[in-house]
Amino acid sequence: NFLLSWQRTGFHFQPTKNWMNDPNGPLFYKGWYHFFYQYNPHGAVWNDIAWGHAVSKDLINWNHLPIAMVPDHWYDIGGVFTGSATILSDGSIVMIYTGATNNMSQVQNVAYPANLSDPLLINWVKSSANPVLVPPPGIGRQDFRDPSTAWLTPNGNWRFTIGSKINNTGISLVYETKDFVNYKLLNELLHQVPDTGIWECIDFYPVSLTDMNGLDTSVNGNGLSIKHVLKSSFEDVKVDYYALGSYDVNKNLWTPDDPKFDVGTGLRYDYGKFYASKTFYDQNKQRRILWSWTAESDSESTDIMKGWASLQAIPRVVLFDNKTKTNLLQWPVEEVEKLRSNEKEFNNVKLGAGSISTLDVGKAAQLDIITEFEIDKDALEGVMEADVGYNCATSDGASGRNALGPFGLLVLANDGRSEQTAVYFYIAKGTDGNLKIFFCTDLSRSSKATDVSKVIYGGTVPVLDNEKLSVRILVS
Numbered sequence: 001n002f003l004l005s006w007q008r009t010g011f012h013f014q015p016t017k018n019w020m021n022d023p024n025g026p027l028f029y030k031g032w033y034h035f036f037y038q039y040n041p042h043g044a045v046w047n048d049i050a051w052g053h054a055v056s057k058d059l060i061n062w063n064h065l066p067i068a069m070v071p072d073h074w075y076d077i078g079g080v081f082t083g084s085a086t087i088l089s090d091g092s093i094v095m096i097y098t099g100a101t102n103n104m105s106q107v108q109n110v111a112y113p114a115n116l117s118d119p120l121l122i123n124w125v126k127s128s129a130n131p132v133l134v135p136p137p138g139i140g141r142q143d144f145r146d147p148s149t150a151w152l153t154p155n156g157n158w159r160f161t162i163g164s165k166i167n168n169t170g171i172s173l174v175y176e177t178k179d180f181v182n183y184k185l186l187n188e189l190l191h192q193v194p195d196t197g198i199w200e201c202i203d204f205y206p207v208s209l210t211d212m213n214g215l216d217t218s219v220n221g222n223g224l225s226i227k228h229v230l231k232s233s234f235e236d237v238k239v240d241y242y243a244l245g246s247y248d249v250n251k252n253l254w255t256p257d258d259p260k261f262d263v264g265t266g267l268r269y270d271y272g273k274f275y276a277s278k279t280f281y282d283q284n285k286q287r288r289i290l291w292s293w294t295a296e297s298d299s300e301s302t303d304i305m306k307g308w309a310s311l312q313a314i315p316r317v318v319l320f321d322n323k324t325k326t327n328l329l330q331w332p333v334e335e336v337e338k339l340r341s342n343e344k345e346f347n348n349v350k351l352g353a354g355s356i357s358t359l360d361v362g363k364a365a366q367l368d369i370i371t372e373f374e375i376d377k378d379a380l381e382g383v384m385e386a387d388v389g390y391n392c393a394t395s396d397g398a399s400g401r402n403a404l405g406p407f408g409l410l411v412l413a414n415d416g417r418s419e420q421t422a423v424y425f426y427i428a429k430g431t432d433g434n435l436k437i438f439f440c441t442d443l444s445r446s447s448k449a450t451d452v453s454k455v456i457y458g459g460t461v462p463v464l465d466n467e468k469l470s471v472r473i474l475v476s
């Protein structure tokens with residue numbers, strides 16, 4: 001039966017039914033990872049947005065809890081939109097979120113756990129001071145949303161940022177507060193980039209240049225070598241862009257390391273469906289963890305038939321790449337490895353031009369694949385400079401051919417390969433003589449369904465001389 005055969009994912013977070021979008025207010029509290037998310041309790045389409053809630057000991061196995069917040073006041077009756085958690089110095093928690101009001105204006109509201117001795121934080125109380133912020137003069141009433149986690153400044157004030165736009169310039173407004181009751185809008189913007197439209201779901205956090213651990217959101221300087229990451233989600237293209245830079249807390253100004261790689265113009269966390277992402281500092285394991293909404297591309301009618309829509313990407317640890325010094329590194333949280341049961345290893349698999357090698361992994365509902373590719377030195381010599389114009393999205397996908405690529409993995413392939421998902425490298429040589437490594441995914445044969453997007457996507461990855469090309473794929 002068609003309906004019964006809808007596959008749900010094995011690895012990824014999903015509510016038991018209905019629509020989900022952005023991750024909200026992730027945090028670790030009294031032994032539990034908490035995850036909140038934009039959720040429609042009444043159906044599989046975006047509407048009636050509330051905050052779903054789940055807890056986990058390991059970020060992989062989840063317990064679904066009652067809905068944390070529903071639209072029930074004039075200031076959020078149009079939807080309890082996206083927000084972030086801040087853990088205060090005394091261990092208490094403040095949630096700031098955007099409410100869509102009774103006329104769909106966007107305002108900021110505060111909520112607290114009703115009972116801090118409850119490790120599950122089941123009940124939430126909305127502040128009697130709500131809304132605590134309304135759009136300031138010059139800001140459109142629907143251009144004021146998604147407050148970030150707050151960071152503490154050296155003079156004891158909390159600051160957080162809210163995304164907006166002026167004309168078509170994307171901006172990050174910053175508010176300062178001591179008590180989360182009274183707030184001051186700072187004169188300076190944290191950052192702005194022309195022609196990028198409204199900034200949604202801004203994330204702002206420090207990364208260490210020297211250590212492998214993550215940093216609390218309030219860490220800034222003090223002799224430590226750090227940079228600050230600024231990330232925004234871009235509504236029109238549904239893409240998350242981040243940039244590395246430095247934060248001057250006195251001037252309240254963030255400056256990109258390289259203006260060519262600014263927010264919205266440079267680096268992305270991911271080239272697939274990955275939007276409205278948000279990190280949090282996990283004080284349990286001293287790491288920074290990245291959550292992100294992965295929308296599906298089924299049509300609305302298919303979503304309604306299925307009774308659910310969307311998943312969250314596997315939580316990833318984010319770190320500064322201190323080899324290239326130009327980008328972040330991401331890796332699925334180590335806890336996912338606990339799910340491995342049968343292990344199979346294949347060594348010295350030789351891939352010649354145009355060949356495919358089948359790896360017999362037996363029967364498996366889920367796979368966690370780690371692959372390393374070593375390239376024949378002679379083949380590297382044959383790479384042409386002309387290939388530098390390669391582009392995952394517009395080149396020939398997995399079926400293209402050239403001196404060095406594409407090569408990689410075909411997963412979820414059937415016999416005869418009328419269905420397959422190709423994840424592959426393509427190597428080109430720049431005019432400077434350096435190799436340029438593309439990493440792409442070709443979905444054109446990923447499904448027989450006609451109402452899903454089957455794009456080819458990807459970008460370049462920095463690979464240093466003499467490093468192997470490695471790939472990790474979670475298949476479920």
Ligand code: DQQ
Pocket residue numbers: 021022038049081082098145146200201276
């Ligand atoms: N989703 C929320 C907004 C946010 C958008 C509403 C991003 O707060 O800007 O569901 O996906």
